[in-house]
Amino acid sequence: MKPGTAYEPLHPEEIKLLKREIRRKLFPAAAVVLLLFLIAFIYGSLNKNFGGLFLLLAIISVAAGIITFYFLSRKLFHDLKQGNALCTPGTVEEKKYLLSYEAGSASLSIAQGEMKELHWYSLIVNGEEIPITKVEFEQTEKGQQVSIRKAPKTGLLLSVINLQLY
DSSP states (O other): OOTTOEEEEOOHHHHHHHHHHHHHTHHHHHHHHHHHHHHHHHHHHHHTOOSHHHHHHHHHHHHHHHHHHHHHHHHHHHHHHHTEEEEEEEEEEEEEEEEEEOTTOSOSSGGGOOOOEEEEEEEEETTEEEEEOHHHHHHOOTTOEEEEEEOTTTOOEEEEEEGGGO
């Protein structure tokens, strides 16, 4: 642990963020299940036999999906169960704002209008670039003290708290 770091309880928004990350891990697990089930279905249709072997392969595909989900989300479950965030103090070294345009958002037609703007806000704290929201960007100034809250096991950025507002 770095000097000055401490563990603090998770905020409700951070718990929601961890749960959302866990839900994101469902897609790859479901993709594994569907792929293996499709392979079992093709095997069964080629042999024109949907008997015990097909049922066994279907059960194996579900088990593989559960195992995949477990390995992808175990650290997130650990962070959620532990209920603490690793807080590291730091000083804002630089603020970055990037305006970008979404590729393909404008049409070739003149009547369609302009490309969609994408706004990216970030801070450089302790040599690390941290993405933040517009509200956090507007509330923070260069040289201010902030606390970076991360999940201890996964290192997932939970929030950046401006210490001068508290």
